[in-house]
Amino acid sequence: MNCEPFTVNAPSPDRPGESCGVFGIIGPDIDAARMTYFGLFALQHRGQESAGIAVSDGRDITVYKDLGLVAQVFNEPTLAGLPGDLAVGHTRYSTTGSNRWENSQPVFRHFGNNAIALAHNGNLTNTSDLLARLGPLTATTDSELMTEAIAREMENAELTLEDSLATILPTFEGAFTLTVMDQTTLIGVRDPRGFRPLCLGTLGDGWVLASETAALDILGATFVREIAPGEMVVIDHQGIHSQFPFADTHQQLCIFEFVYFARPDSKLLGETVHSTRQEMGRLLARQAPIDADITVPVPESGIPAAQGFAEVSGIPYTDGLVKNRYVGRTFIQPAQEMRERGVRMKLNAMAGIIGGQRVVLVDDSIVRGSTTRQLVGMMREAGATEVHLRISSPPYRWACYYGMDTGDRSTLLASDHTVDEIAAILGVDSIAYLELDSLIRATGAPTNVFCTACLSGDYPTSVPDVGGKFLLESSP
Ligand code: 5GP
Ligand code: MG
Numbered sequence: 040m041n042c043e044p045f046t047v048n049a050p051s052p053d054r055p056g057e058s059c060g061v062f063g064i065i066g067p068d069i070d071a072a073r074m075t076y077f078g079l080f081a082l083q084h085r086g087q088e089s090a091g092i093a094v095s096d097g098r099d100i101t102v103y104k105d106l107g108l109v110a111q112v113f114n115e116p117t118l119a120g121l122p123g124d125l126a127v128g129h130t131r132y133s134t135t136g137s138n139r140w141e142n143s144q145p146v147f148r149h150f151g152n153n154a155i156a157l158a159h160n161g162n163l164t165n166t167s168d169l170l171a172r173l174g175p176l177t178a179t180t181d182s183e184l185m186t187e188a189i190a191r192e193m194e195n196a197e198l199t200l201e202d203s204l205a206t207i208l209p210t211f212e213g214a215f216t217l218t219v220m221d222q223t224t225l226i227g228v229r230d231p232r233g234f235r236p237l238c239l240g241t242l243g244d245g246w247v248l249a250s251e252t253a254a255l256d257i258l259g260a261t262f263v264r265e266i267a268p269g270e271m272v273v274i275d276h277q278g279i280h281s282q283f284p285f286a287d288t289h290q291q292l293c294i295f296e297f298v299y300f301a302r303p304d305s306k307l308l309g310e311t312v313h314s315t316r317q318e319m320g321r322l323l324a325r326q327a328p329i330d331a332d333i334t335v336p337v338p339e340s341g342i343p344a345a346q347g348f349a350e351v352s353g354i355p356y357t358d359g360l361v362k363n364r365y366v367g368r369t370f371i372q373p374a375q376e377m378r379e380r381g382v383r384m385k386l387n388a389m390a391g392i393i394g395g396q397r398v399v400l401v402d403d404s405i406v407r408g409s410t411t412r413q414l415v416g417m418m419r420e421a422g423a424t425e426v427h428l429r430i431s432s433p434p435y436r437w438a439c440y441y442g443m444d445t446g447d448r449s450t451l452l453a454s455d456h457t458v459d460e461i462a463a464i465l466g467v468d469s470i471a472y473l474e475l476d477s478l479i480r481a482t483g484a485p486t487n488v489f490c491t492a493c494l495s496g497d498y499p500t501s502v503p504d505v506g507g508k509f510l511l512e513s514s515p
Contacts, residue, residue: 058085058086058132058160058161058235058293058300058442058443058444059085059086059129059130059131059132059144059158059159059160059250059442060079060082060083060084060085060086060128060129060130060132060160060249060250060251060254061082061127061128061129061158061159061160061216061217061218061237061248061249061250062075062078062079062082062126062127062128062129062158062218062247062248062249062250062254063075063126063127063128063158063218063220063225063227063247063248063249064078064125064126064225064242064245064246064247064248065124065125065126065225065245065246065274065275065276066124066242066243066244066245066246067124067243067244067245067276068124069124069242069243069245070124071094071095071121071123071124071125071126072092072094072118072121072122072123072126073118074126074242074247074258075092075094075126075127075128076092076109076113076118076128077257077258078128078247078249078254078257078258079092079109079128079129079130079254080109080110080257081249081251081253081254081256081257081302082130082249082250082251082253082254083108083109083130084300084302085130085132085160085250085251085300086129086130086131086132087108087130087132088106088130088131088132088138088143089104089105089106089107089112089129089130089131089138089140089142089143089144090104090105090107090108090109090111090112090113090128090129090130090131090143091103091104091105091112091128091129091143091144091145091158092104092113092121092126092127092128092145093126093127093128093145093147093156093158093220094121094122094123094125094126095123095124095125095126095220095221095222095223096122096123096124097123097124097125097222097223098222099154099222100147100149100154100155100156100220100221100222101120101121101122101123102145102147102156103117103120103121104129104143104144104145105140105143106138106140106143109130124245125220125222125223125224125225126220127145127156127157127158127218127219127220127225128145128158128218129143129144129145129158129159129218131143131144132444139179141179141180142179142180144157144158144159144182145157145158146158146159146180146182146183146185146186147186148186148187148190150190150193150194151194153190153193153194153221153222154221154222155186155189155190155193155200155219155220155221156219156220157182157185157186157189157217157218157219157220158217158218158219159181159182159185159215159216159217160214160215160216160217160235160250160442161213161214161215161216161230161234161235161441161442162181162213162214162439162440162441162442163181163184163185163211163212163213163214163215164212164213164214164440164441164500164501164502164503165211165212165213165503166181166184166503167503168212169184169188169210169211170184172210173187173188173191181213185207185211185215185217188207188210189203189204189207189219190203192206192207199221199224200219200220200221200224200226201224201226201271201273201282204219204226204228204271204284205271205282205284206284208228208271208284208285209284209285209286211230212500212501213230213234213440213441213500214230214232214234214235214293214440214441214442215228215229215230215235216228216229216230216233216234216235216236216237216250218237218248223275223276224273224274224275225246225248225273225274225275226271226272226273226274227239227248227266227270227271227272227274228266228270228271228272229266229267229268229269229270230268230269230285231268231269231285231287231288231289232268232288232289232290232291232490232499232500233267233268233269233288233290233291233292234291234292234293234441234442234490235250235292235293235296235441235442236250236251236265236292236296236301236305236307237249237250237265237266238250238251238252238255238262238263238264238265238266239262239263239264239265239266239272240252240255240258240260240261240262240263241260241261241263242258242259242260242261246274246279247260248266248272251301251302251305251307252305252306253302253304253305256304262306265307265308267283267288267290268288268289268290268291269283269284269285269288270282270283271283271284289499290488291488291489291490291499292307292308292484292488292489292490293439293441293442293443293489293490294432294478294479294482294489294490294491294493294494295404295432295439295443295493296312297312297315297316297478297481297482298316298319298403298404298431298432298478299340299403299404299432300443303316303343307482308482308483308484308488309483310482310483310484313343314343315481315482315483316343316344316347316403316431316481317343317344317346317347317350318347318480318481318483319343319344319347319403319431319432319473319477319478319481320343320344320345320346320347320348320349320350320351320401320429320431321347321348321350321351321481322347322473322477322478322480322481323344323347323348323401323429323430323431323471323473323477324347324348324349324350324351324352324429325351326471326473326474326477327429327471328352329352329354329399329427329429329469329471330397331354331396331397331398331399331425331427332354332355332396332397332398333354333355333356333357333359333392333393333396333397333398333399334348334349334352334354334355334356334357334399334401335357335358335359335360335393335398335399335400335401335418336356336358336360336401336402337360337386337400337401337402337403337411337414338358338360338361338362338386339362340402340403340404341400341401341402341403341431344401344402344403344429344431345401348399348401348429348431352399354399357392358389358392359388359389359392359393359398359418359421360386360387360388360389360414360417361386361387361389362385362386363384363385363386363387366384366385382410382413382414382417383413383417385410386414386417387417388414388417388418388420388421389421390420390421390422392421393418393421393422393423394421394422394423395422395424396422396423396424397423397424397425397427398418398423398425398426398427399427399428399429400414400415400418400426400427400428400429400467401429401430401431402428402429402430402431403430403431403432404430404431404432404435405430405434405435405452405453405461405465406435406445406446406450406451406452407445407446407450407451407452408452408461408464408465411428411465412464412465412466415428415465415466415467416466419466425468426466426467426468427467427468427469427470428462428465428467428469428470428471429470429471430470430471430472430473431473431478432472432473432478432494433472433473433474433475433478433494433495434453434458434461434472434494435451435452435453435493435494436448436451436453436454436493436494436496437451437454437492437493437494437495437496437498438451438493439492439493440492440498440500440502440503441490441492443493445493452464458470458471458472475491475494475495478494479491
């Protein structure tokens with residue numbers, strides 16, 4: 040691979056290590072690559088930038104990966120060229136638009152008679168420390184850094200993949216949900232906080248690991264359980280066992296998985312995500328009632344919250360925006376004239392429905408605010424007499440260091456504006472955000488199992504504030 044050295048104190052043009060989809064499968068007579076393809080297809084929403092599969096036939100690992108959607112990267116001939124009954128897969132996400140082939144995963148390393156492939160969801164927060172400890176490495180991302188560290192340990196200390204991971208994993212800090220393999224073993228890991236999800240299922244006599252339960256459903260696999268924070272589950276053709284290599288574990292699942300990221304049909308912490316989003320909408324309607332004529336969701340992420348909002352407020356739920364289902368399937372840049380019309384590529388308002396109405400527009404979150412501002416403008420153009428914005432999560436004020444690639448603080452609309460200022464910037468008649476305790480209540484989970492850093496500024500681990508790739512912005 041054509042990699043640049045991983046240098047400290049040189050902010051990268053892109054942010055490596057994003058919230059992604061990871062998958063793994065092992066089982067007798069399983070067409071592992073084909074099953075991984077369908078698993079990744081179900082995890083497409085977690086990353087649209089690149090897709091990849093590593094497969095082992097027991098002797099050799101073969102990797103195929105490229106930029107693009109799962110369905111663009113793979114076809115029958117490429118899958119036919121990936122024989123084996125053990126595989127890991129990855130879909131990679133980035134909102135900041137970095138699209139370099141080198142950053143696609145699984146990451147692969149070959150040394151001696153060994154080979155490993157690794158798929159990562161999350162961000163490490165101690166890459167500088169790791170580099171200081173490990174010495175010069177050829178790696179452009181934290182995922183490659185992890186892979187090299189694991190490979191070195193295997194090579195130098197002549198350890199198995201499992202023993203190498205048990206030694207090396209405790210040196211990593213931050214968010215790392217991993218599916219890793221060598222020629223014969225599949226290993227799933229969640230960091231000790233469990234920032235990102237990972238679940239386990241069975242398929243016949245085989246085993247499946249996936250970021251979300253929806254990927255088990257698509258394969259007809261049976262959900263067994265979530266991998267615990269700090270758990271390393273080791274599966275080979277002989278069986279399955281777990282290790283807990285970290286000294287201290289405490290669940291801090293990313294709350295944004297419930298707000299936005301996970302598929303509505305996935306289950307997290309035992310709850311169907313869709314139901315929790317409806318409950319967010321119900322609580323929002325109680326918290327911030329408004330007199331209006333129609334409740335309009337911003338598809339698709341705002342739909343369940345809008346349903347809940349309409350149910351409690353009695354303001355009829357009405358489709359007022361249509362989403363182009365095929366958005367994300369083109370890599371052709373819009374012409375400049377079109378770019379000005381930006382969001383209309385994705386969403387278009389129906390004047391016949393919006394015209395003359397007092398609209399409550401419901402969405403799950405505002406990050407940069409650019410989409411929302413255009414949507415509000417579109418509502419006005421379509422003839423809305425009032426536009427009231429209701430957001431089913433608190434203001435997104437703080438940068439994420441654990442795998443949401445939402446940009447640094449300066450790009451976040453709420454980082455340096457009050458809610459009233461935000462209303463003025465967006466041009467709405469009123470705005471309300473769901474309060475954090477209500478959001479947590481809607482998930483049905485206890486308060487202390489979440490990372491809420493992006494909403495509260497309470498970072499569960501230390502985050503880098505100088506140098507490295509994940510600079511805290513100097514503007515507070
Ligand atoms: P904004 O107004 O901040 O430009 O966009 C708000 C929209 O972004 C919301 O509809 C929300 O669902 C969506 N959103 C929230 N987080 C993310 C993310 O990480 N990636 C992408 N692509 N969209 C997001
Ligand atoms: Mg959305």
